[in-house]
Amino acid sequence: MFEFKLPDLGEGIHEGEILKWHVAEGDRIDEDAPLVDVETDKAAVTIPSPKRGTLVSRHGQIGAVVKTGEVIAVIDDAGERVATPPQRPAATSPVVAPSPEPAAISSGSRPPAAPATRRLARELGIDINLVPATGPGGRVTPEDVQRFAAGPAPEAQLAAAPAIDTPAQAERSATESHAAEAEYAAHAATAIPFLDIEPLPDFSQWGPVEIETLRSIRRKVAHKMVTSKVLIPHVAHMDEADVTLLEDFRIKERQRRAGGRGERLTLLAFVIKAITAGLKAAPAFNASLDPFKEQIIYKRYYNIGFAADTGRGLVVPVIREADRMSILSLSEKIASLADAARAGTLESADLRGGTFTITNVGPLGGTALIPAVNYPEVAILGMGRAQEKPVVRDGQIVIRKMLPLTLAFDHRVADGADAARFVTELVRMLSDPHALLLET
């Protein structure tokens, strides 16, 4: 038996989330064949098997976080050095045979599970014989089935499910697609009326396609965004800040400071400063709502995240205690975090603990945007492109530099009036650099 511990995955990485197992328990694996995909804060890596043998047990379901040095798999490599045709070792651990009953017994040939549980397994397209039991006497509970459904590689389950002694293979393709549909349905954690989650058509019938597996950052974003959009009743409030004076000041300062501190002074640094001031007056936007405990948690710290494009996807590095930093320090921190994000050298600590997020797509263009809240935060500020526009001042059309702002927020926690007050204050501070001065 070989206990395989999660190897060191790189500097500063102490843990990873299990994305996918390539091998089922009891299956054979070759040395260097893909064993498990693990996602770190930086990327998804496929870890190969260090041994040839039989995978006795897997430690960690999909989504589980394992630490470097922890045993993630046990491989039976006994007898593997003998150069005979490979065969399954006789001595496999009990984990391999989850069926608690010997076969060929009238009542015992099927695992003990209530009829409703067995039906649930069929609905999910799972062979109940493969489900590890936690109930008394080795009884398979509905929770066991759900856990199994959410757990290991669905391909393995689907392949195993129709393994009934059937003389009607001809119709089995229909059953398999049935199982696939059941698999889809199983992913809808809650039953939402009118929500149809059906298998996609084969798009290649209409033209060439390329298929890429969803992983790493892209997958994480997908999880985050669906959670956000499903759980949070989003409302957006929009306004424009006249940043003419602020931008004049910023650009002048930046030129003056070229080659020194503040050479990368950005509008975002000013916005963060204004936001932390605003959040202190409007704590609802610096909170989280716990739907299970039915509590709103107001955070008395101001860690502002900003969306950064890495080229491989979106990450949100967090500036801790942003309210205690000067605009100059903020601009330096923004620059260093953005560089680290692009280089893929962000520490996991840099990505955690945010209380409010800002997304600034302005430099890339855009007159307005409606961002999605970075769950479980309550609000996110979207910055459009600051550009010169004709506006009316004292009955005159004048050219001013206008910054479009959108606050998207969780209406469970805050109301439209709160948002209006918050954004109006934000606009006032950004329109008048002197007002910001009072906050530094």
Added chain:
Amino acid sequence: MVMGTIRIEAQLAVIGAGPGGYVAAIRAADLGQEVVLIEERQELGGVCLIEGCIPSKALISAVEVANAAQAAKQFGLTFVAASFELDKLRSWTKSVVSGLTKGVRFLLEKRGVQIIRGRARFTGANSLDIDGSDVGGVDFQHCIIATGSRINELPTGYGLPVWTSADALNLPEVPESLVVIGGGYIGLELGLVYAGLGARVTVVEFHPHLLMGADHDLTEVVVRHSRNRLHNILVNSRVSRIERSGAGFVLTVEHEGKEQRLETAQVLAAVGRKPNTDGIGLDRAGVALDQHGKIKVDITGTTSAPSIYAIGDITPGPMLAHKASREAKVAAEVLAGHPAAFDNRAIPAVVFTDPEIAWAGITEREALEQKRPITVGRFPLRALGRARTLGRSDGLVKVISDPETKLVLGVGMVGPHVSELIAEGALALEMGATLEDLMVTIHPHPTLSEAIMEAAEAAAGAPVHTLTS
């Protein structure tokens, strides 16, 4: 109208209106299928309802009352000797049957199931012809075969007017003497009925024990009771010849190499049943049989022809109405697109002898054959208050469990009304119950059901009303 000129189309054709077929038709209709039900007989309900479970239980009830009246002597209650008016008993039994068959028809018609009287024969995987009906055939998307089984003919009695179980249930007469060939549940039930009606009954069984499937400790109680009622029980015995002798018969019975002659007024052949899989064109539909002549099916009831399902006596497993009905629901649900499967852990068996026998799950004998370690907890009814007050304390309940996991693997019982008690055992098996589940469930006092709890306690080594040995 010219017979057989019209062909109709249906989503589902069900062949046979027994407890498999009619249940399948009802469930499928309720799931939105357009159903045609084809039945050869005039009455619906199949063997079970017309010449099986139902009429036999009606007769058994009548005899039971007579026996109870006799047993009432122990209460100080005496009756003048009981006597049956055969015509009234016969017509009462028929009225029970006809009430139920009409009920089945009503249930089917109310659901819009089209009932066709005739004999179906496959012409392909999606079509069948019907003989004896104005509807010549059905083109179907799916078909459920539920043709059931028929009585095995007795090779030695071929051509002689010996009774089958169906004949005996018609109650043509009460012969002075009756030899029942076959000591299975049908032979024993009917033998005891005729004994109760006044016949001198001898049961001849080929095997060393009566009721071969059941454990000996259960059958032993029935045999003990039957010795007073039956004239004789011959086991390890084979009827090698049957001859006519005047109005009666002479049987040659071989027992341990010796031959013996039995004279009897009537003979009842109860030597099993065989599946009705012949003459219905299964080969033309592409439906394959196994080596026992039964239709091969998977756990959804699908045969080797994907459009055709089979349920009940024609499929592997015991020939029991409740098995057929469960399979019927599975097949109907599966073809309507639901994820059903016949994944039951126990098919209970019930024998309506006096006292009754019932079991579900593994038997002790099966465990022995499989060399499977088990723990058996027994509870004798003589230690049970309710059994005592019934004056019926002969019997027992046992719970068979896994020594390691304490899972209930089987339940067996013999005693009054155990046919009603076994359902709890079946539920325990289906739910994957452990001994503790049976032990902590409060069983009402004083009832016979307490025996199940007590037997579970005995298996766990903690009985209250018996002593651990």
